Amino acid sequence: MGATILMPALSPTMTEGKLARWLKKEGDAVKAGDVLAEIETDKATMEVEAVDEGTLTKILVPEGTEAVAVNSAIAELDGGEGGAAAKPAEKPAAEEVPEAKAETPGAAAPVGAATHAAPKGPASEPEKDWGPTKSITVREALRDAMAAEMRRDDKVFLMGEEVAQYQGAYKISQGLLDEFGAKRVIDTPITEHGFTGMAVGAAMSGLRPIVEFMTFNFSMQAIDHIINSAAKTLYMSGGQLGCPIVFRGPNGAAARVAAQHSQCYASWYAHVPGLKVVAPWSAADAKGLLRAAIRDPNPVVFLENEILYGQSFECPTDEDFILPIGKAKIERQGKDVTIVAFSIEVGVALKAAEQLAEEGIDAEVINLRSIRPLDIDTIVASVKKTNRLVTVEEGWAFSGIGGEVAMQVIEHAFDHLDAPPARVAGLDVPMPYAANLEKLALPTVEHVVQAAKSVTYKK
Amino acid sequence: MVQGADAGTTKRRGKAKAPPANTQGLTQEQMLQAYRDMLLIRRFEEKAGQLYGMGLIGGFCHLYIGQEAVVVGMQMCLQPGDQVITSYRDHGHMLATGMEARGVMAELTGRSGGYSKGKGGSMHMFSREKGFYGGHGIVGAQVSIGAGLAFANMYREDGTVCLTYYGDGAANQGQVFESYNLAALFKLPVVFVIENNKYGMGTSADRASASKDRSQDGSPWGIPGEQVDGMDVAAVKAAGERAVAHCRAGRGPYILEMQTYRYRGHSMSDPAKYRTREEVQKMREQHDCIETARKILLEAGLPEAELKTVDDDVKAIVADSAEFAQTSPEPDESELWTDILLEAR
Numbered sequence: 001m002g003a004t005i006l007m008p009a010l011s012p013t014m015t016e017g018k019l020a021r022w023l024k025k026e027g028d029a030v031k032a033g034d035v036l037a038e039i040e041t042d043k044a045t046m047e048v049e050a051v052d053e054g055t056l057t058k059i060l061v062p063e064g065t066e067a068v069a070v071n072s073a074i075a076e077l078d079g080g081e082g083g084a085a086a087k088p089a090e091k092p093a094a095e096e097v098p099e100a101k102a103e104t105p106g107a108a109a110p111v112g113a114a115t116h117a118a119p120k121g122p123a124s125e126p127e128k129d130w131g132p133t134k135s136i137t138v139r140e141a142l143r144d145a146m147a148a149e150m151r152r153d154d155k156v157f158l159m160g161e162e163v164a165q166y167q168g169a170y171k172i173s174q175g176l177l178d179e180f181g182a183k184r185v186i187d188t189p190i191t192e193h194g195f196t197g198m199a200v201g202a203a204m205s206g207l208r209p210i211v212e213f214m215t216f217n218f219s220m221q222a223i224d225h226i227i228n229s230a231a232k233t234l235y236m237s238g239g240q241l242g243c244p245i246v247f248r249g250p251n252g253a254a255a256r257v258a259a260q261h262s263q264c265y266a267s268w269y270a271h272v273p274g275l276k277v278v279a280p281w282s283a284a285d286a287k288g289l290l291r292a293a294i295r296d297p298n299p300v301v302f303l304e305n306e307i308l309y310g311q312s313f314e315c316p317t318d319e320d321f322i323l324p325i326g327k328a329k330i331e332r333q334g335k336d337v338t339i340v341a342f343s344i345e346v347g348v349a350l351k352a353a354e355q356l357a358e359e360g361i362d363a364e365v366i367n368l369r370s371i372r373p374l375d376i377d378t379i380v381a382s383v384k385k386t387n388r389l390v391t392v393e394e395g396w397a398f399s400g401i402g403g404e405v406a407m408q409v410i411e412h413a414f415d416h417l418d419a420p421p422a423r424v425a426g427l428d429v430p431m432p433y434a435a436n437l438e439k440l441a442l443p444t445v446e447h448v449v450q451a452a453k454s455v456t457y458k459k
Numbered sequence: 460m461v462q463g464a465d466a467g468t469t470k471r472r473g474k475a476k477a478p479p480a481n482t483q484g485l486t487q488e489q490m491l492q493a494y495r496d497m498l499l500i501r502r503f504e505e506k507a508g509q510l511y512g513m514g515l516i517g518g519f520c521h522l523y524i525g526q527e528a529v530v531v532g533m534q535m536c537l538q539p540g541d542q543v544i545t546s547y548r549d550h551g552h553m554l555a556t557g558m559e560a561r562g563v564m565a566e567l568t569g570r571s572g573g574y575s576k577g578k579g580g581s582m583h584m585f586s587r588e589k590g591f592y593g594g595h596g597i598v599g600a601q602v603s604i605g606a607g608l609a610f611a612n613m614y615r616e617d618g619t620v621c622l623t624y625y626g627d628g629a630a631n632q633g634q635v636f637e638s639y640n641l642a643a644l645f646k647l648p649v650v651f652v653i654e655n656n657k658y659g660m661g662t663s664a665d666r667a668s669a670s671k672d673r674s675q676d677g678s679p680w681g682i683p684g685e686q687v688d689g690m691d692v693a694a695v696k697a698a699g700e701r702a703v704a705h706c707r708a709g710r711g712p713y714i715l716e717m718q719t720y721r722y723r724g725h726s727m728s729d730p731a732k733y734r735t736r737e738e739v740q741k742m743r744e745q746h747d748c749i750e751t752a753r754k755i756l757l758e759a760g761l762p763e764a765e766l767k768t769v770d771d772d773v774k775a776i777v778a779d780s781a782e783f784a785q786t787s788p789e790p791d792e793s794e795l796w797t798d799i800l801l802e803a804r
Binding site: 006007008009010011012014032033035044045046047051070071157183188189191193194195196197198199200201202203204205206207224225228229233234235236237238239240241242273274276292295296297298325 | 505506508509511512513514517518519542544573574575576577578579583584585586587592593594595596597600602603604605606607608609610611612614633634637638640641644722727728730731732736743797798799800801802803804
């Protein structure tokens with residue numbers, strides 16, 4: 001049985017090449033691995049190896065020929081197995097998949113994310129009333145959320161630097177070691193890249209790790225695993241391998257810790273399909289959203305704020321209290337301007353709204369809660385009512401969340417806008433250490449008030 | 460499963476040799492199975508090279524030809540429930556775990572019948588059923604993920620072991636050393652298998668690392684290691700049994716440095732000018748794992764006709780996989796938007 005040897009493609013982009021030299025001549029016996037010819041491409045000279053054994057019966061393209069198209073016949077081989085002669089099929093036929101796909105841990109059917117889908121209509125139904133509340137700190141809310149989920153599911157565990165014996169660098173994990181033991185509350189060495197990869201592997205295996213970064217600045221050491229390993233594997237595996245994991249810790253500026261410890265990573269992580277990104281403000285946000293994040297079958301980046309840890313808020317006492325990821329909350333109703341904020345800036349926006357009220361401007365304040373997925377329906381419904389938009393974030397404006405919110409509002413409600421949207425954001429500088437300079441670099445109530453006045457054309 | 464020259468040693472130095480004396484530890488049946496499994500990988504990869512040449516496989520394609528004894532020998536040490544993870548030179552590992560040639564080849568051609576429905580390609584395939592956790596494109600990332608699979612084994616206390624493969628190039632990544640520390644600290648049941656094929660892409664191992672004996676890279680953390688003749692499937696299996704037994708006994712990680720060799724370039728577009736043709740030919744002619752196995756089987760009295768039957772079976776499987784990979788349809792356009800997120804319960 002004869003075989004035709006075809007001009008091979010030697011790189012993803014090669015379409016033709018020069019057949020520089022034949023190293024075998026007609027009549028030669030050929031063994032697998034023998035070099036048959038040399039081919040020159042624009043990049044390199046490559047050798048063509050025989051795959052099957054046989055006798056080279058005919059050379060179809062003489063050496064020195066330029067621009068030989070990939071896949072054209074260059075020689076004939078006798079006695080081979082015909083592999084090289086295999087032709088691409090003209091018409092694909094339906095075939096079954098190689099195996100039944102194993103169930104992904106804790107997962108239901110895969111769903112696609114369509115960030116460009118039009119809003120589905122008016123803002124979602126009002127938030128469920130969870131009954132009696134109690135004042136607790138954000139710190140307690142986070143701890144209670146982890147404890148509740150660890151009681152509920154023994155696959156949930158916490159790992160990070162100083163989370164166990166030290167009780168947490170910011171005391172978020174206080175008491176967890178006592179209740180759950182060293183097996184489930186795990187002190188790691190200072191080795192973010194390694195332990196994040198390890199946690200991702202454990203999640204792929206079906207456990208539900210919570211990874212605490214002492215601050216999100218240190219997640220930069222591990223961002224490859226968050227994005228390339230955690231966020232993309234479900235897609236690359238055709239839905240087989242999910243990664244149920246929570247990456248949490250304080251994000252953004254604390255106070256006087258300078259540039260390397262004071263950055264908001266919301267827009268970095270929100271950029272990536274396959275991740276969910278959550279940023280709570282109140283204790284109720286913290287508790288309800290962290291419980292949802294731990295139960296979520298996807299990787300969730302959970303951005304906390306150090307300054308909020310000690311602040312107290314009313315939080316439902318119901319044992320089942322949980323909040324859905326992907327729903328914003330209207331913290332204050334208003335009709336004149338929509339102020340969209342997340343994390344600590346929600347408090348700033350609410351203070352600004354009080355000042356604005358004194359000046360006769362009725363602001364609506366939206367707490368995003370979830371950055372990805374973004375609850376654009378609630379934002380658009382609000383803008384359709386107020387016709388004006390101000391976004392507030394602590395991070396830099398360039399490629400920021402405010403820019404994304406404004407663009408989506410423009411896409412979905414351009415005709416409802418009575419003024420160009422305004423962004424309030426951290427200044428475009430690395431965070432300075434000096435107290436006066438740091439204050440200048442961060443958004444303030446006054447900035448938000450000014451922005452709201454400018455979009456309502458009030459002085 | 461300890462035998463002659465290797466008994467009781469935890470460390471061997473020196474150039475890999477291919478002494479037939481080392482192969483006596485396998486039964487004839489095991490050796491025949493190993494021969495068949497190695498041949499399947501060889502023929503599969505040759506076919507993948509052909510399909511790449513025909514433009515049917517796109518992007519990157521890293522062939523495993525030459526290194527077959529490593530995955531085949533190691534797989535013989537595993538039990539159901541154990542895990543395997545590697546980087547992007549992964550076709551051999553998948554076939555060794557028992558994943559179907561059809562599904563692997565169809566993934567290479569980007570078809571819906573591929574293991575990842577055509578959405579992963581050569582470097583990204585998985586099979587939870589066969590314990591294969593990828594298929595990872597970022598050099599070294601699989602090492603800490605592999606430590607994590609082993610962490611889950613420890614957490615579940617189910618006695619399973621994870622084989623974590625990486626090359627001599629990846630062995631220089633910082634997270635590999637972080638993983639050594641974590642694995643030793645937590646006593647994780649993970650065998651770190653370094654496939655030292657002498658070249659990280661075009662840079663020879665001795666130009667890339669000051670460590671001359673990679674099997675001892677875990678010594679600061681007390682991780683035992685061995686250099687193994689990775690061209691000899693029986694030597695690989697013998698060392699693998701020691702390593703896996705160490706892990707299953709709860710004694711923590713183990714390092715095996717497989718001295719192996721790839722015959723082809725790093726990827727399809729590698730002109731391989733960093734080594735001589737003679738070096739490659741010498742390895743092929745004197746140390747080829749398949750030829751060695753074949754010789755041993757014939758010397759042991761196996762009729763040549765039986766080997767021919769194996770050859771024919773393997774060729775049929777590969778031909779069928781190539782046919783499937785060309786006839787399976789491309790993924791439906793709706794697949795573009797699936798498998799990004801799982802729906803929360």
